[in-house]
Amino acid sequence: MTNSTSATKAPAKLNPTLKMALEIGPLILFFVANARPALFHWIVAPVLPPGITPEKTAILTATAVLMAAVVAALAVSWIMTRHLPIMPVVTAIAVLVFGGLTFVFQDKSFIQIKLTIVDCLFGAALLGGLAFGKLLLPVALDSVMHLDEAGWRKLTIRWGLFFFALAGLNEILRLTLTWDNWVKFKTFGVLPLTLLFALAQTPLILKHEIKPEADTEHF
Incomplete structure (x- = not known):
């Protein structure tokens, strides 16, 4: 007789390549947005303060893109596995909190x-x-x-x-x-x-x- 098994299933695991892409992707976008903020102007323009310097434009554009990218990465992870690993969640929350402070104080x-x-x-x-x-x-x-x-x-x-x-x-x-x-x-x-x-x-x-x-x- 076979033993009955628990109905609880282990959470699905992301493909290692996709997992790496979700970890690296936001960082690459952060780098590109800082180096070429004009590429993302059409996305972040509504949230950028008026009259800021080019340096602050790059900083805030990169920060905004990073915030959006980490949320998107979490969404993809959830869609694929119906599970959110604790470390990416904590990191994403910190990015949103400190990214928001970066915008408020432009620092x-x-x-x-x-x-x-x-x-x-x-x-x-x-x-x-x-x-x-x-x-x-x-x-x-x-x-x-x-x-x-x-x-x-x-x-x-x-x-x-x-x-x-x-x-x-x-x-x-x-x-x-x-x-x-x-x-x-x-x-x-x-x-x-x-x-x-x-x-x-x-x-x-x-x-x-x-x-x-x-x-x-x-x-």
Whole structure:
């Protein structure tokens, strides 16, 4: 006799290529909108304050395009999977909040510091949860990996410290780089650094991975 299974289904997973496109797409649009704001003028003109300088036009246009793009990426993710991973949701909320503040005060510091605050939140959540005996990394990564508890603890510590390091790096660069160079860092630096860090965790993951047991039939 076969065992009855739960009606609960695991959420569908995005195709890896589409997932990467949804992560990179808003950043690429952010970069292009900053470099060529005129391309997006017909979209953002209604929300741009009158009489602003060309520099602020680029900053606000890029910010508006980023805000719209992250919402669109979430919408596509929801349509495809009927599920929203926690990290993109938190990031999108932060983009909307700090992007809105950037518009209200016409100050690029708000959208720049968003990265610092989000990374600090992720780092604090992971390490704080671990301190209270909660392993939040599997939820944060929306992962299908199966690791033993020691593996998850080590990986949580590493990711928590990485997020704090990334926040510190962003603070240094936003205070020392020009706006255009900081945009390049945000677009072409943050994601590659994150992917390289994730790839560097492969030996740890392989060491602590729990191999699924072969299914057996019950009679």
